[in-house]
Amino acid sequence: MPWQRKLGRPTDQRKAMLRSLVTSLIMYGRIETTEARAKEVAPIADRLIAMAVKECDNFTTKQVKISAPVLDSKGNKMTKSKKSKNDRSYEVVEREVKTEMKPVDSPSRLHARRMMISWLYRVKDKNGKNINLANKLLDEIAPRYKEQNRTSGFTRMYKIGPRRGDGANMVILELV
Known part of the structure; x- marks a missing residue:
């Protein structure tokens, strides 16, 4: 018996489908899919969330x-007029220097972030802005499970009956 369901697709299509389902699960928190696909997606999502929980607080600030x-006042950039060596005038944007505290990942957290990015597709919101799902995993989802001390079981499946067209068993897969 193979360790993974083939789902009736070639390897590249199967991996793309699983990546898509995992991305949707992380982004929306629940998906509706067939039972066989959900049984393949759940362990992948559990591994990513377990990795995020482990590396949740593993960073410093700098x-x-x-x-x-x-x-x-209107939000436009302020400009100054300057002269070049050739006596030509040009506009320069005025700038100010600020200091901010930025988080810096430890090496193990950086590795975990890269592993997450390798499994998740890039997605955009309604306005067209990129959403970093690795940040969402580390900053929003992982702290919810931090105090529970578990390494799996972050997903739950509800059976909702057969699909009308082909009779495939459908489930709702959601984050607990």
Whole structure:
């Protein structure tokens, strides 16, 4: 018996489908799919969440200098007029230097982040902005499970009956 269901697809299509399902599960918190697919997605999602829980608080903070443009009351950038060596005038954006505290990943957290990124697709929200699902895993989902001290069981399956077209058993897979 193989260690993984083939799901009636070639390897590349199967991996793409599983990545897509895992990405949707992490993004929305629940998906509706067939039972066989859900049984393949659940262990992958559990591994990613367990990795995130383990590395949740494994970072330090560092002071970083950031150069930001000066904005006027309407939110537009302020500019200055300057002269070049050839006596030509040009506009330069005024900038101010700020210091901010930025989180810095430890090597093991960075490795975990890269492993998560390798399993998750890049997604955009309604407005077209990129959503970093690795950050969502580490910052939002992992702290929910931090105090429970478990390494699996982060997903739950509800059977909802056969699909109308082909009779495949359907389930709702959700994060606990």
